[in-house]
Amino acid sequence: MHDMSAHAAAHHGPPTSFIRKHIFSLDHKVIGKQYYGLGLVAVIIGMVLSWLMRIHLGWTNAAIPGLHLLSKTGAPGDVMTPEFYLQLMTMHATFMVFFVLTVAPFAAFGNFFLPIHTGAEDMPFPHFNMMSFWTTFVAFCVMILSFFVGDGPTLGGWTQYAPLSAVGSVAGPGQGAGVVIWATSLAIFCLGQLFGALNFIPNVLDLRCKGMSLWRLPLPTWAWFITSCMGLTSFSVLMPACILLILDHVAGTSFFVASNLVINDQLQPHSGGSTLLWQHLFWFFGHPEVYIAIVPGMGIVSHVLICNMRKPMLSHRVLVYSMGALAVLSYMVYGHHMFVSGMNPFSSLLFSFPTLLITIPSTIIVLIWIGSLYGAKLRINSASLFALGFISMFITGGVSGFFLAQPSIQILLHATYFVVAHFHFTMAIAALFGIFAGTYFWFPKMWGRMMDETLGKVHFWCTFVGTYAIFMPFHYLGLAGNVRRYSSFPADYMQSFVGVHKFITIAALFTGAAQLIFFYNLIHSRFRGKPAPDNPWQATSLEWSIPSPPPHDNFGGRHVVVYHDPYQYGVESSTGDYVMQDSPEQVKTEHEEA
C-alpha cells in the first residue's frame, strides 16, 4: 500500500502551492532542508544552555542578567539554583544528542543526498518521509514545552536513571510532569526516526538506478544505510523503555521502582521494580546512539576528503566493513556504561572486552584516512579543513576510550569530567565537525549558492582551537577526580579546580561566539552568495551531475545509468583528473576495486 505514496511523488509534477512545496512537502530534498533547519534551531538552544551552565560553574553565585525569564523558580535574583543547573544540563544533552547529532548528519544530509546517491527520484515512501520530519518536529515542540510546565524540565540527566526519574515530583523539581513530557517527546522522536529508517533502507536496497551496485554507493550513503539499520534496532528499544517509564508515572505501575523507598520521610507506594532494568534498556539504545551520531560523520568526512585529496580511499570496502563492525559491536559493549552500577562484576569484564575490541575498527578507519592522505594532492578549503579537523578530534576522543573501556580504571574515572571529555570529543565535537564539513561541501548543491570561503576558514580556526581549549582540560579535571554533574563545588570540595573551570567557561563563550560567523555565513550565502555551478568541486558522485539546486525529481526525468565506482579521481579523462560516476567514458584507472 505504501507504493501509492511513492507513486504520488514520482509521477505528479512538482507541487505548486506554497504549503505543499515548502511545509508539507513530499520532496526528500525539502525534507532534508527542514531537518537541517531543525538541527540549527536545536544546536543554538543547546549552545546557549551550555553557556549558562558554564558561567554557573565558573562563577557559582554570580547573577546572570535576565536568567529569571527562563524559569519561574529556577533563578531567584538571576542566580542559578542547583536544580535549574541540572535542568539546563539535561536539556542541553537531550537537544544535542537527539535533535542535533541524530537529526543533522543523518536525517538532514541523509534525506537530501541518499536518494540522489542511489540515483532515485525520491524516497520510496514520501508520505512516511514527510511524517518522519513532522513527528520529529512535534517531539521537539513537546520537549520545548517542558520549560513552561510546573517546576520546569526534568533534572534527571539525559540518561534519566530510575528510580529518580520514576517516583515523581517528590524526588525533585521537574521529576513529575517534566519527566513525563521528556519521555513522551522521546517516544514520539523514536517513531519519527523509525519512519526515516523505513525510507532509507528500502531506498538503498530497491531503488538504486541501473548500474548502481551496492559497492558503487558513495561512502556517506553506506554510512547512512548502516546508521538507519542501527536506528531501526535501537530507537525501537528506547520507545518501549519510555512507555514503561511513563506508565510508572501516570498509571502507578512499578517497572523501575523498587520496594520500600523513603523520600522526604514518606514511604513510596511502589514495589518490586528493577532499578537496573532501565539502565539496561536505556544503554542498549544509548550506546548505538553514540554511533548513530558519529558514523554518518565518518561517511561525510570520507566523501569530502576523497574529493579534496583527488584520490580515492585506500580501500572503499574496508571502510564500509569497519563502519559495519562498529555498528554490530556497538550492541555488545553498552554495558561499559554500567561498570560500577551494581551489575554483576563478571558481566563488567564480559562487556569490557568487546569495548576494547571496538577500538580495532575505529583504528582501521583512522589508519585508512591517514594512509590515504599519503600521496594526495590535498586541497585546503573550509570543507576539507573541517574534515581533517574531524580526524584529529576523533583520534583524541578515541584514545581516551582506552581508559574508559577498562572496569578497573573506571573505578577512578567513572562519572568524572574525563568521561565528559571523551564523549564530547567523539560523538559531539567530531560529529559537529562532520556536519560543518558536509555543510561547506554540499551547501552549493543544497541551495545553489557558494558559501564564503574566508568566513568559513575563520570559523574553522576559532572552532578548532576553541574546542580543544574547552575539552582538553576536562581530561585533567577527570584525572584529578572532579565528579561531573555537580552544579558547584561546595565548601572545601575541589576548590582548586574552579580556576580551570573559569578558563573552560571563557573558551566556551569564545567558541560559541565564533559560531555566529557560521550562522552569518550560512544566511548571507543563502541569499547573497554567488551562484554555484553544477559541480564546483570537480567531484564524481551523482549529486554533482545534476543542477544545483536539483530539480524536483532530481534527474529531470533522465534515467541515470552508473558506469563507475563512486570515486574515480587521479585518472586521466576528458574532464580532467576525475570521471563522473554516470559518464560512459572508459578510463584507465589504477584505483579500480577488485
Place this chain on the structure above:
Amino acid sequence: MATTVHEPPKVEPRRAPGGPGNPGNGGLRNLVPNDDSLPAVRDYAPAPSRTGIWVVMAAITMTFAAFTSALVVRQGAALDWHHLTLPRVLYWNTLVLLASSVSLEISRRRVAVFMGGPRTLDLKPARWLYVTLFLGLAFVAGQYAAWLQLRSEGLFLATNPNSSFFYLLTALHALHVLGGLTGLTYVLRKLHGVILRRSTLDTFSYYWHFMGVLWVYLLLLLWMRL
C-alpha cells in the same frame, strides 16, 4: 523511483535466482549496465514496500523483544509477581486471528488468478478479504472482552507486575492489529478501484501473518511462568 505504478496489474514473472553479475536490479544483486532497454529492466524493480514491510516488522520485533526482556527481568526481580490465569476467551481469539490469516491466503490465491486473467472476473477475492476484516475486528473485540473479565476480577493495570504487562502487551498488539485493519481497508479500496498491485496485497499479508505469529508468541509469554 518505483515506476511499476500506472501499469496494468499483472502477476510478476518469477525472477531467476540472481548470482553476482546477473543482470537485473534492486535487491542485494549487483547490476552491470547492459544493452537491455532501460524501462524493461526497471520494470523488474522489486516494490520497495516488500522491503519496507520487513523493516516495519523488524522494528516491531525489537520493540516486543525489549518488552520481553523487561518482563523476564521484572519477573525475576521481586517477589510481588502474582501469575494471573489468562481469560479463556484469549484462546478463542487466537483461533479467530489464525482463521483470519487463512482467509487472507485464500483471497490472495484468487487475486493472483484474477490478476493474471482478464479484468472481467468478479471480485470474489474481496469477499474473503471482508472475512479477514471481520475476523480481525472480532479479535480486537475479543481482547476487549478479556480486559473486561480481568477488570471484573479486580486486576487493573497497576495491580501487580503481571497484570501491568498483560494489559500493556495485549493493548499494544491490538493497536498494531487495528493498524493492519486500516491497511486492509486500503487494500479493499484498491481492489474495488482501478489498480491493486500484487506487492500491495503481499505487503499487507506479510504484516497480517506477522501479527498472528506475534500474538501466539505473546500468548505463550504471558501464559508461561519463567
Place this chain on the structure above:
Amino acid sequence: MAKFFAVTILVIAILSAIPIVRNTWHPVEDISTHGQAIDDQLSETMWEAGISFLASQILLAWLIWRFSSNRAGEKTKSFPGGAMGLVAAAFILVGVEVLALGIFGVKAWANLYFTPPGSDAMPVQVQAGQFAFYFRYPGPDGKFGPIHADKISEASQNFFGLDPDSDPDAKDDIVTAEMAIPVNREIRLLMHAKDVSHSFYVPALRIHQDFVPGLDLQIHFTATKIGRYEIVCSQLCGLGHYNMKAYLDVLSQQDFDDWLRKEAAMQ
C-alpha cells in the same frame, strides 16, 4: 594555510601532553591495599594512549604539511603498504595492545570484586539518601538491627528506621554522619540506598560503587594511611547531588575506639 594547520595540530598535541607528562593533575594519593594495581593499570594505559595520541596527531600533521603543496604535474600516488597492511597493523598493534590492557586490567578488577572479605573484616553499613550518607556500626553485639522503612524519620534522626524497643539487635547500633575506620583493618561495607540511585566514590580508597535501590551490595577494602578523606556521590541523585558528601576518618585503633565510644554515648 595547510602548513599553519599542520603546525597548529602539532602545537595542540604537545600542549595537551605537557600537563600529563609533568603530572600536573593526578589522582589523589592511594591509601588502599588494592589501589596500586589500579594505578599501575592507569599509568600503563596512559603510556599507550599517550603514545598513540601523539604519534597519530604528528603523523596527521606531517601528511597535511607534505601533501597539501601541489607541485606542478605531481600525480597522486597510493600508500605503498596498501590497505591490507594498515588493517594488519591495526589488528596486531591495537589488538594486542588493548587485549593486553584488558587482561592485566582483570587483575586490578579481581582484587576488588572477586576476593571474598576476610572473616574478621569489620562490618559497617552505609545508607545513601537525598542528599547525605549515614553510617551504622553494629555495636558490641556485632549485629545490625533490621531496617523498618516506615519508621525512617530524618526529623527525629532515625535515619535507618530502627526500632530499639522491639528489636534487641538495634539497641546498641551506632548511627553516625561521618565514617571512621581503624587503619590497616579490613572493612566490609554494606551499601543500602534509601531512595534513589547514588554512588559511593572515595578516590583516595580507589573505591567507586553505585547504590542500587532495592538491592543491598557489599564491598570490602583496607585503608593503610591515617587521615581525613572525602566520600562523594557520583551518581546524579537530584538537586542536592553536588552537596552529597561525607568524610572518611582513618584513625588508629585507639582513636577509633574512643570515637566509637563517643558516638555511642550520643545515640
Place this chain on the structure above:
Amino acid sequence: MKAHYKTAVTTCALLMLGFGLLYSTHKTINVSAAAGGTITGTIKLDGTPPHQKPIDMSKEPACAKEHASNPVTTETVVVGPMGGLRWVVVYLSEGLDAGTASQVPSETPTWDQKGCQYIPHVMALDVNQHFKVSNSDPHSHNIHPLPAPNGANHEWNRSQPPGTPPFDQVWAGQEVAIPVKCNIHPWMHGYLAVVKGPTGVSDANGSYTISNVPAGTYTVTAWQEVYGSQSQKVTVGAGKPTTADFTFKAK
C-alpha cells in the same frame, strides 16, 4: 402578571441589599470588639521527654563551625526549665464566626534558614497569609514543604542560593501542620501550621498568647508535632483575658 414579576425582583434586590449591609456592619462590629479578648496559657509536658539526639553537621562545614560551641539537637520535643513545652501551636478550632475567620493579618512573618536550622522551628500562619522565606547561610538550601496530598495546599520544592532575595509564599487552605524539609541538609526540619483566625505558638517556657479573640465560646486546640492535638472549650468575655492550659503526656 408583569407587574408582579417586577415587584418580586425589586423586593429580592432590596432584601439582598439589606442582608449585605447587615453582614458588612456585623463584620466591622466584630473587629472593634476583637481588640479585647485574649486567650493565654502554658503548656506542660508530664513525664520525661524523649532523648533529643545531637545533630552532626560535619557535611556542611560552615554550619558545623557555627554550632561548634553550642551543639544542636533535634527539636521534636523541647521542654523548658519549668517543664514548659515549646513549639506547640494553639488555635481556635471551633466557634469562630465567618468574619474573624476570613480576616487575613497584613504582617508577613519570615521563615529563616540560619546555621542549617529553621528559625522558627514551628511557625503559625493564617490561611492566605503571605510569608517570606529567607536564607542567611553562605550556601544553598532547598525548601521542600510536604502538605497532605490532594488537599488545598500543593507541594513545592525550590532552592535558595546564598545572597538571593527572600521569596514570598502563601498557603491556600487550613492545615496543621505542614512539615518542611531541606533535602540538602536532611536534619533540617520544621512545621508551618496554617489555620484560620488568631493563633499562638508556645515559647521556651511553654506559655502562649492568642490575642484579638472576639467574645464567644470556642474550642481551643493545641497541636504538638509528636504528641498530636488536645482540645478544650473556653468562653472569652469581651476585653478580659481567658486562660487555657494544656498538659501533654510523655509516651
